[in-house]
Amino acid sequence: MTDPQRILAGRYLVGDLIGQGGMSTVFRGTDTKLGRPVAVKILKASLANDSTFRERFRQEAQSASRMAHPTIVRVFDAGEELMQTADGTQLQLPFIVMEYVEGQNLKEILAPGPLAGEEACRIMESVLTALEYSHRAGVVHRDIKPANIMITSAGQIKVMDFGIARAISDTSSTVAQTTAILGTAAYFSPEQAKGETVDARTDLYSAGIVLYEMLTGKVPFTGDTAVAVAYQHVSEPATPPSDRNPEVSAPLDKIVMRAMAKDRAKRFQTAAEFREFVKVAASGKMPVFRTEENVEDSLFSSSGGSQLSESELALKQLADNTSVVRTQSRPPVMWIWGTILSIGVIVIAVIFWLLFTLVPANIVPETTRIIPDLVGQTQEEATDALNELDLVAQPLNEESSEVEAGTVIRTDPATGAKVSPETVINVYISVGPSSVVIPNFQNMTVEAASAALTKLGLTVGTIDQVDDATVPKGAVIDGTPTVGTSVPGGSTVDLKVSNGKVSVPDVVGQSMTVARDILSDLQLDVKLTPNNQCPTESGSPVVSQSIAGSQPQGSTVEIGYCSG
Known part of the structure; x- marks a missing residue:
């Protein structure tokens, strides 16, 4: 679909094919x-003319660009480029x-x-960490499946391809496209299969299917068509993983079956909850789920719902006992109440004095972390410092002409900010001054070449008018540095511009054939003039020439030779 040596957006060199999807x-x-390797995803030409798919592809870039976490494949850039398809058609194709x-x-x-169960749990914990992060950002993945989960050579887990993700706030969004384009039916949730609105629990169902497959080597539902598989997701109970693989433990059985509940209200409600129970099952302990009835009972009722506490019973008896003789018909005398009120005010004042004078003002709760000043540190030093605070460092490269390459420019959140443990901190690492590749401005007008250079942050230096045989008057011949050279941003580029003239050499004494070739190569109109006043010589050397030096392009040159 694309030239393997094509450069997109002036900087991304497209290489070998990795794979393709719907x-x-x-x-x-x-x-x-x-100078870093990247993956370039280009929309299929068959979908490029479909505005719906073009918009969906752009949504993928927008959704994924919001994800900055070690467990999620990052999106660096996106755009559109005019490309030639296999049939020779030129199309504007989006890329990421x-x-x-x-x-x-x-x-x-x-x-x-x-x-093995331990490895399956390790992978699933990382997948659920990625989903927890994306769900907090308001994004549902919708296409969790093994093909979208990468395991690096170092064993790190990364979730990729938020290709059909949409913001949770878009409540009217439903799946209405074919499974060939938007996903795989084997990992669909019941609500996706029925075309209902999806939410974060949709991803948790798909994650449960993936955990099932990791433990058994097979997905729970198969069929000849996507419709047949979708029907089973909606209506058929799944076989417990241990029925297919006896080595699956009872705790993992229980975890998987809860994740794959048809009713999303009966599944895990958050990725964090799912992950915690995976950890419990991995330790060999049987998970205990709190049911809706347990929650209601614990919140709204006491034992039996009819028994009174001792204090309540005593108060009731006192209120109902008519035999008690009251010795005072009104509240205690006012001085007693005044004493109680005074004591209360003193106690409150003492408490405030202790809080604001004796307790240090800079005490930070144990669950809070303060971002340290990392500016000027190396990436390794900054990462270690954040790890000691239970924070996650996310290195990001940024050009800087002021900060030494390889050291920290800034962090986000900034120095001094208070955050929770395990918060992802963007650490911006200097890659040195920005570099720009000199574009091809040959044969452009001076105005067009200057605009192209200025757009890249370069400065136009001297403009020299020089002779050239072929470049039209006013067009750029070349520059210094030359086209294709990589230079720091803000560099000056000198231009050589054609003045519309050509430097005509002196060919007197050259043989007629050689002289004619030299002048013809300069796009000059050569006319041969025989001179019968002098005797013919071998090679017919040129004895006269009409013009020489700087002359208008395409001038006529008469050269004479002896013919007598």
């Missing part, structure tokens, strides 16, 4: 500006530039068979 084709690429992950996807890892 919506797009993915290539390995190189960010020539930062993503983090390149070296490793295998979970589908490839599961090809030989199921995983």
Whole structure:
């Protein structure tokens, strides 16, 4: 679909094909500006003319760009480029530039068979961490499946391809596209199969299917068509994993079956809850789920619902006892109440004095972390400092002409900010001054070339008018530095511009044939003039020439030779 050596957006070199799905084709690429490998996803040409799919593809870039977490494949850039399809048609195709992950996807890892329970739990914990992060950002993935879960060569888990994700707030969004384009029916939730509105619990159902497959090597439901599989998701109970693999523990059985409940109200309600129970099952303990009845009883009723506490019973007896003789018909005398009120005011004043004078003002709760000043530290030093505070460092490259390459420019949240443990902190690492590749401005007008250079943050220097045989008057011949050279942003580029003239050399003494070739190569109109006043010589050397030096392009040159 695309030239494997094509450069997108002036910086992304497209390389070998990695894979393709229902919506797009993915290539390995190189960010020539930062010198790092990337993955380039390009919308399939068959969908490029469909405005619905183009919009869905753009939504993917918008949704994924909001995700910045170690367990999620990052999106660096997006845009559109005019590309040539296999049939020679020129189309404007959207593309997305993503983090390149070296490793295998979970589908490839599961090809030989199921995983051990411990490894399946480890992978699922990371997947659920990614979903917890995305759900907090208001994004439902909608397409959780093994092919979208990467395991790096170092064993790190990364969830990718938020290709059909949409904001949770878009409550009218339903799945109405074919499974060939938007996902795989084997991992659909019942609500997706029925075309109902989805929410975060939809992803948890799909995650349960993935956990089932990791433990058994098979998905719970199969069929000849997507409709047949979708029907089973809605109506058929799943076989417990242990029936297919006796090595699956009872705790994991229980976890998987709860995650795959048809009624989403009976599933895990959050990714964090699901992850905590996976940890319980991985330790070999039997998980105990709180039912809706347990919650209601614990919140709204006492034992039996009719018994009174001792204090309540005593008060009731006192209120009902008519034999008690009251010795005072009105409240205690006013001085008693005044004393009680005075004591209360003193106690409150003492408490406030203790809080604001004796207690240090800079005490921070144990559940709060303060972002340290990391500016000027190396990436490794900054990461270690954040890890000691139970914070997650997310390194991001940024160009800077002021901060030394390889050191921290700033953090987000900023220094001094208070955050919770395990918060992701964006750490911006300097890659040095920005670099720009000199564009091809040859044969452009001076105005057009200047605009192209200015757009890239470059400055036009001297403009020299020089002779050139072929470049039209006023057009750029070349520049210094030359086209294709990488230079720091803000650099000055000198231009050489054609003055519409050509430097005509002196060819007197050259043979007629050589002289004619030299002048013709300069796009000059050569006329041969025989001179019968002088004797003919071998090679017919030129004895006269009408013009020489700087002359208008295409001038006529008469050269004379002896013919007597």
